[in-house]
Amino acid sequence: MRVVIPKLAVVTSLLCAGLLAGLLPAQDLVVRGGEGIIPQGAMLETLWEEGGFTEGAAAGPDGLMYFSDFAQPFDSRPARVMKFNPVTGTTEIHAADSKMANGLMFTRDGRLIACTASPLGGQRALVEIKPDGSLSPIVERYEGKRFNSPNDIVIHPDGSIYFTDPKYVGPEKMELDSYDVYRLDAEGTLLRLKTGITKPNGIILSEDASTIFIAETDNGTAEAESNPDAVRGRMTLNAFRLRKDGTPGRKRVIVNFGDQLGIDGMTMDTDGHLYAAVRSEETFGIYIFTQRGQELGYIQTPQLPTNCCFGKGKESGTLYVTAGAGFYRIRLASEGYHPAVAE
Numbered sequence: 001m002r003v004v005i006p007k008l009a010v011v012t013s014l015l016c017a018g019l020l021a022g023l024l025p026a027q028d029l030v031v032r033g034g035e036g037i038i039p040q041g042a043m044l045e046t047l048w049e050e051g052g053f054t055e056g057a058a059a060g061p062d063g064l065m066y067f068s069d070f071a072q073p074f075d076s077r078p079a080r081v082m083k084f085n086p087v088t089g090t091t092e093i094h095a096a097d098s099k100m101a102n103g104l105m106f107t108r109d110g111r112l113i114a115c116t117a118s119p120l121g122g123q124r125a126l127v128e129i130k131p132d133g134s135l136s137p138i139v140e141r142y143e144g145k146r147f148n149s150p151n152d153i154v155i156h157p158d159g160s161i162y163f164t165d166p167k168y169v170g171p172e173k174m175e176l177d178s179y180d181v182y183r184l185d186a187e188g189t190l191l192r193l194k195t196g197i198t199k200p201n202g203i204i205l206s207e208d209a210s211t212i213f214i215a216e217t218d219n220g221t222a223e224a225e226s227n228p229d230a231v232r233g234r235m236t237l238n239a240f241r242l243r244k245d246g247t248p249g250r251k252r253v254i255v256n257f258g259d260q261l262g263i264d265g266m267t268m269d270t271d272g273h274l275y276a277a278v279r280s281e282e283t284f285g286i287y288i289f290t291q292r293g294q295e296l297g298y299i300q301t302p303q304l305p306t307n308c309c310f311g312k313g314k315e316s317g318t319l320y321v322t323a324g325a326g327f328y329r330i331r332l333a334s335e336g337y338h339p340a341v342a343e
Contacts, residue, residue, distance in 0.1 A: 033182050034288055034297025037273065037334050044299060047084060048204065049326035052081060055265070056152075057309035057320045057327075058112070059338060063087070065093060066112065066121075067309060067327055068101050081114070081129060087113060087314050091327065095133035097121035100215050103152035103307070108159065108334065108341050113138070115150035119170035121282050126150055126163055126184065139190055142182065143280065147223070150195055152307075154203045154212070155340035159186035160191075160246055164200035167222040174222060178191035181214060183246055196251050199234045201306070202276070204266040205339040206291060211293075212230040212240050212248060212301035213274060215263035235262035237276065239291060254293030265307025267319075270332040275319060277305035299330060310336020 001028050005196070052072035060066055071077040078097035081104070084090070094102065097223045100122030101114040116123035116135070122149045125140040140146060148167040155161050166179040179199045183191045199218035218233030235257035240248035255262070257278075264277040273296060274289040284304045289296035303324025311318045316335045321328045 008140065012036075019128065019280065029302065030285075030298065030300040031330070032298050033295070034332075035300075037269075038299070038341065039052055039175070039289060039325055039331065039333050042330055043209075044301065044321070044328050044330045045246050046263055046302070047089070047320075047327045047329055048082075049324075051082070051325040051327070053306075054082075054322035054327055055102050055306045055324060056081075056104040056114070057265075057322050057334070058106060059309055059315070059320075060106055060112070060314045061110040063315070063326075064277075064311055065309070065315075067320075068104060068114075070100070078120075079215065081133070082327070084162055084313065084320075086121050086318075090312070093133075094299055095129050097134070098129065099127070101127070101129065101135075103163070104129075105153050105340060108157075109170060113153060113155065113161060115153050116173045117151065118149035118167060122170075122172075124149060124163065126153075139184055140191060140287065142176065142190060148174050148176055150299075151181070151201055152203050153221070154193050154205050156205060156246070157209050157339055157342045158246075159182065162203055162205075164203050164214070166199045166217070167202060167218055169222075169224050171223065171226075181248075185246065189257050191247070193248055195238070195239060195248055202263050202266040203269050204274070207268055207270055207272045207337045209342065211243075211291065212242055212272070213254075214238050214240070215276070217262050219261075232259060232261075235260060237274075237289070237293065239264055241293060256290070264305065265322075267307075267309050268337045268339075269332075270337045271278060271334060273334065275308050276325075277301075277321075278306055279304045279306075301328065304325065310334075310338070312336070312338065 051069040053070040081095040083094040103115040104166040112129040202215035202216040216236040220230035221227040237255040285300040286290035301323040305323040
């Protein structure tokens with residue numbers, strides 16, 4: 001399937017290049033399709049808009065929702081991890097200096113794992129963020145070389161952690177010669193996976209953990225701030241059946257965005273529908289796809305979206321969204337799938 005999306009202007013962001021659109025009032029946002037998924041009259045609700053550049057929504061075992069927040073510009077303050085309380089409606093700082101934490105996910109035993117990116121002293125590692133907000137590195141190098149800029153994460157029910165390692169911005173020099181997907185198994189063995197993807201970004205598992213979906217978001221450069229005219233590479237959404245050893249099988253391209261910017265972060269519901277943050281100047285928002293790439297629904301966001309995640313417990317039917325400088329939610333008829341805690 002090929003999705004035609006209007007051409008973007010290119011500016012720098014931590015995740016991928018895209019034009020930050022003006023903030024749209026909630027009542028003007030478009031919600032369409034999604035029969036049996038998006039209830040009639042459902043609207044995106046604004047929860048918090050005091051950030052710089054939000055990312056990495058994750059549902060905690062404490063009932064709170066966590067997300068990353070980067071300053072704009074990056075050097076105006078440290079990046080941080082925030083937490084939102086659905087009961088009180090309040091948002092607080094969880095980690096005041098996250099070392100550029102981006103994608104987040106909780107393990108089965110309640111540990112918060114993060115991908116920390118590269119710019120401005122970012123840790124360039126897979127880390128654990130402790131309850132007190134401090135960081136503990138898990139893995140920082142592959143074959144003795146520092147990662148590029150770890151971006152997004154998904155945790156398999158068996159405890160294996162899959163994460164992507166592209167690089168989009170920042171003057172830091174790459175030590176590795178490619179952008180890849182890694183698998184860290186429960187015993188601590190790190191493996192670089194063969195995917196055929198030039199620049200991986202968002203990553204999620206299917207509702208039965210048999211298939212892994214990886215967004216290919218290739219902006220053509222590792223330093224977009226100094227190379228704004230870089231020629232883009234492939235922009236696709238890909239599916240891989242996982243072998244018994246946890247490695248991906250043959251790649252299937254299920255959505256091809258052509259020369260238009262594609263997907264950032266993703267999540268999944270228990271019925272196997274994909275929810276993808278598509279970054280496009282005129283048609284940006286959360287798209288709902290089948291696992292074959294058919295579009296089922298669309299939720300417009302106030303600014304370019306970066307990620308999405310369902311809540312847990314009473315919030316299991318609520319989709320939380322990071323976009324621009326804010327944090328949002330919409331009540332759906334579906335329930336979220338959280339692979340790390342799946343039975």
